[in-house]
Structures are given as structure tokens and as C-alpha cells.
Amino acid sequence: MKNLLQEIERLEKEYTSLIPSEAKRNEWLHKVNAFSSKFLSQTDTTSGYNSSKPNFTFTISDGPIDIEKILNEYEKNVSSLGIQAASAAHLGYIPGGGIYAAALGDYLAAITNEYAGMKFASPGAVAIENSVLDWLKELFHFPEDSVGNLTSGGSIANLIALTSARDHHNISGDKIQKSVIYVSQHVHHCNHKALRIIGLGDVIIRELKLDDNFRIETTELHNQIDHDLKMGLLPFMIIASAGTTDTGAVDPLEKIGRIAKEYQMWFHIDAAYGGFFYLVDAYKHLFRGIQMADSLVVDPHKGLFLPYGVGAVLIKHKNSVLQSHHYTANYMQDANQDHLDLNPADLSPELSKHFRGLRVWLPLQLHGIAVFKSCLEEKLLLTLYARQKLRELSYELGPAPDLSVTFFWHKKGDDFTRKLMQLIHDDGDVFLSSSNIGGRFVIRVAILAFRTKKATIDRMILMIKRCESALV
Numbered sequence: 001m002k003n004l005l006q007e008i009e010r011l012e013k014e015y016t017s018l019i020p021s022e023a024k025r026n027e028w029l030h031k032v033n034a035f036s037s038k039f040l041s042q043t044d045t046t047s048g049y050n051s052s053k054p055n056f057t058f059t060i061s062d063g064p065i066d067i068e069k070i071l072n073e074y075e076k077n078v079s080s081l082g083i084q085a086a087s088a089a090h091l092g093y094i095p096g097g098g099i100y101a102a103a104l105g106d107y108l109a110a111i112t113n114e115y116a117g118m119k120f121a122s123p124g125a126v127a128i129e130n131s132v133l134d135w136l137k138e139l140f141h142f143p144e145d146s147v148g149n150l151t152s153g154g155s156i157a158n159l160i161a162l163t164s165a166r167d168h169h170n171i172s173g174d175k176i177q178k179s180v181i182y183v184s185q186h187v188h189h190c191n192h193k194a195l196r197i198i199g200l201g202d203v204i205i206r207e208l209k210l211d212d213n214f215r216i217e218t219t220e221l222h223n224q225i226d227h228d229l230k231m232g233l234l235p236f237m238i239i240a241s242a243g244t245t246d247t248g249a250v251d252p253l254e255k256i257g258r259i260a261k262e263y264q265m266w267f268h269i270d271a272a273y274g275g276f277f278y279l280v281d282a283y284k285h286l287f288r289g290i291q292m293a294d295s296l297v298v299d300p301h302k303g304l305f306l307p308y309g310v311g312a313v314l315i316k317h318k319n320s321v322l323q324s325h326h327y328t329a330n331y332m333q334d335a336n337q338d339h340l341d342l343n344p345a346d347l348s349p350e351l352s353k354h355f356r357g358l359r360v361w362l363p364l365q366l367h368g369i370a371v372f373k374s375c376l377e378e379k380l381l382l383t384l385y386a387r388q389k390l391r392e393l394s395y396e397l398g399p400a401p402d403l404s405v406t407f408f409w410h411k412k413g414d415d416f417t418r419k420l421m422q423l424i425h426d427d428g429d430v431f432l433s434s435s436n437i438g439g440r441f442v443i444r445v446a447i448l449a450f451r452t453k454k455a456t457i458d459r460m461i462l463m464i465k466r467c468e469s470a471l472v
């Protein structure tokens with residue numbers, strides 16, 4: 001017994017630094033804050049892309065390393081490399097955000113370490129998650145009894161939605177190979193990936209022809225469903241996009257919703273990129289019919305400018321979500337006393353989960369929603385401004401965009417545009433990305449980073465001119 005107590009005492013002394021003193025905490029916080037202030041003071045002017053490779057000198061070892069050294073290393077090998085996702089100059093792919101208030105939400109969530117998967121463990125954390133979901137339900141006109149979940153991002157949110165569609169329509173066994181899903185040729189690849197993960201890799205996927213604005217052609221959709229029914233197949237889901245990644249196109253949601261209803265199919269909308277533009281009054285009409293969806297995905301880490309790590313899914317058919325995600329186990333019996341209340345863990349593959357509700361809720365509380373609307377509207381106008389400027393440089397442009405993604409190419413064709421893209425990446429002042437659209441190599445301009453301003457678009461234009469003149 002004596003040895004046991006001595007040993008406990010010895011070990012307890014050895015890890016005192018795991019529970020730092022107030023002075024130590026303040027020292028670390030002060031240094032992290034100084035780093036953050038320096039970083040944030042540069043986000044308007046820093047280059048969008050740095051192609052250098054990291055060269056870490058630290059290994060993970062038994063002993064501690066001083067925070068100053070760690071922050072230097074972080075600056076050299078992490079925060080200054082790759083795409084500067086927190087900067088004004090990220091105009092590639094679908095830009096993320098990184099508003100400051102969300103970082104404070106994450107900090108508080110980590111300090112108090114709420115267990116956000118179960119109401120029993122943290123009723124307040126779950127209430128905050130639910131209040132964010134209730135706001136989303138209200139915004140998108142989903143009924144009160146629909147369910148939702150805050151996920152790590154759009155991919156997992158789509159996975160939950162597609163799993164519910166599968167279970168609602170009982171797509172299993174022999175039915176799988178006869179079941180048909182209808183999608184845009186430009187649907188985000190995470191939907192295809194989700195289908196494979198949930199055992200629907202062998203369903204028939206009809207990639208629909210798009211109109212001149214890259215939206216689903218509903219006549220083609222209608223005809224294809226009729227054709228498939230005649231063939232004895234089982235059409236069961238249509239996936240529409242409210243903002244495709246390639247061109248920002250919003251599919252005709254209302255028309256698609258009506259078709260889904262006519263054929264009693266599940267209607268899923270992936271609005272991970274475009275959904276929050278619904279907050280902008282002048283653009284609401286584009287989303288007409290969004291409330292008809294059986295399931296809807298939006299990504300706060302895109303359209304609400306939050307740092308990466310939060311998506312959201314809303315689903316109208318509670319039981320279809322529970323079928324895959326609700327579980328009980330003996331060791332959960334204390335937590336499952338309240339049978340009427342759903343836990344986030346009943347609606348998602350996750351049990352323990354990051355209290356990501358707080359990083360959404362806190363910024364919405366601290367700022368209110370009006371500023372988000374203004375910022376989103378300005379991004380839509382900046383897209384029009386960017387197109388004007390590109391036109392003045394005599395670039396060829398894609399069709400007038402629905403939202404904040406547009407694309408251009410050089411008259412000299414694919415080779416020239418491809419070389420230009422390479423020079424733009426080498427230059428790195430503003431980060432753009434390329435795609436293949438309509439059989440052509442194009443350069444995309446995706447405007448969603450909250451720090452992107454008119455001055456950033458002017459920088460982009462100067463960069464394009466600089467790179468083009470190096471080519472001729």
C-alpha cells in the first residue's frame with residue numbers, strides 16, 4: 001500500500017505541467033495572441049498562394065518545447081504555405097472563411113470541453129446546436145418536426161442525407177442495381193463518394209445534360225425518369241445543386257421538386273456552397289422551391305465564413321435518419337433516459353463530437369445576421385465587377401453566373417490558358433483554380449472569402465495582366 005501511494009504521488013508530480021498555472025496560461029495566451037494579431041494584420045495584403053514545401057525540424061519527443069519556437073515553426077511551415085485560406089486573396093475552389101468570433105467559440109468549447117453528442121452530458125451545448133438548426137429550419141422553411149445535424153462539413157452532411165434517402169426508400173439487396181439517382185453533370189463528387197460509402201456504389205446514376213447556364217434540364221430529367229420506369233427500373237432520388245462548385249449554377253429547384261413529388265422520389269439539395277446566398281433578398285428567387293427538399297445541405301464554413309469544420313444537414317423524415325443513426329448500448333443507459341428527445345448522436349455517425357454549434361452560434365450572436373447578408377451581397381457584386389474587368393482585358397467569359405463563381409479563358413485556346421494558369425499559380429498573389437467546363441480548360445474565379453474586397457479583384461486583374469505579358 002505504501003509503495004502504491006508513493007508511486008501515485010511521484011506520478012502526480014511528474015505531470016503538473018499538464019495543468020498549467022494561471023501565469024503559464026497567460027504567457028501562452030499572450031504569445032498565441034501576438035502571433036494571431038500579426039497574422040490577422042496581413043490577411044488583406046498577403047499572397048493567396050505559396051507553393052513552398054514544409055520543412056519541419058521538430059519531432060514529437062518526451063520533453064516539452066517552448067511555445068515561441070513552436071509558433072515560429074508554425075509560421076514558417078504551416079500558416080505561410082499553400083493556399084492562404086484566411087486571406088482576402090483566396091479565390092480558388094470554394095473559399096472558406098475564418099471569422100475571428102468563431103475562433104473564440106472554438107476556444108471556449110475546448111476549455112469547457114462540452115460533450116456535444118448527448119443532451120444528458122451537455123444539455124446547454126445540445127440546446128445551442130439545436131438553436132442553430134432551428135434558425136436554419138426557419139430560414140429554409142423546413143417544418144419544425146424536421147431534424148438536423150451540424151457535421152464536420154458538406155461531405156458528411158451529404159452522406160447523412162443520402163443515407164436517409166436510402167433507408168426511406170428501402171434501397172437494399174437486389175433493389176440496388178435497379179435503383180436510379182438523377183444528378184447534374186456538375187454535382188459535387190462527395191455525393192458520388194457518399195453513395196459508394198453507404199453501399200449504393202452499384203445504383204444507376206444518370207448524369208443529366210445541362211442547359212447553357214449549366215443547370216439541370218428538367219425536360220431531360222422528366223424524359224429520363226419515364227424511360228427508366230418503362231425499363232422496369234426504380235427511380236428514387238434526384239440530387240439538385242444550389243450552387244455547383246464548377247460554375248455556381250443553381251438548378252431549377254421548384255421544377256425539380258415538382259418532378260420529385262410527381263414520381264414520389266426523394267429530393268435532395270446540395271447547397272453546401274450556395275445555400276447562404278438565400279439570405280440576400282435580391283437573389284432569393286433563384287432558390288424558389290428550396291423548401292420542397294426532403295433533405296438539404298448547407299455549409300457554414302463556406303457561406304457563413306466560418307473556419308473549416310462545420311457543415312449542416314436538414315432532413316424532413318426523422319425516422320429515416322434514426323434508422324441508420326440511432327443506437328443504444330448498455331453503457332449508454334444513463335444517457336438514454338429521455339426517450340422523447342433526440343441527441344445529435346442519434347442523427348449522425350458521430351458519438352463524441354466537437355461542440356461545433358458554438359463556433360456558429362457565437363458569431364451569429366456577436367454580429368447579428370445583417371452583416372452576413374451585406375458581406376454575401378457584396379461578393380455577388382464583386383463577381384460582376386470581376387467579369388467586367390476580365391472583359392476589358394478581352395478574355396472570353398462563361399455565362400452570367402447565378403452566384404459568385406465565374407470563369408474565363410483566353411481566345412488563344414486551351415494551351416495558352418493552361419500556361420497562364422501555371423504562371424498565375426507561380427505568381428501566387430491571388431489564388432485562382434482551373435477546371436474543365438464544356439470541354440474547355442478554364443480558369444475559375446470563386447468569390448466567397450469574407451476578406452475579399454474590390455481591392456483584391458483589382459490585384460487579381462493586375463496579376464493576370466502580369467502573367468499574360470510574360471507569355472506573349
Ligand SMILES: Cc1ncc(COP(=O)(O)O)c(C=O)c1O
Pocket residue numbers: 094152153154155156188190241243244245270271272273274299311
Ligand atoms: C456543392 C458542394 N457540395 C459539397 C462540398 C463538400 O463540402 P466539404 O468540403 O465541406 O466536405 C463542396 C465543397 O466545396 C461543394 O462545393
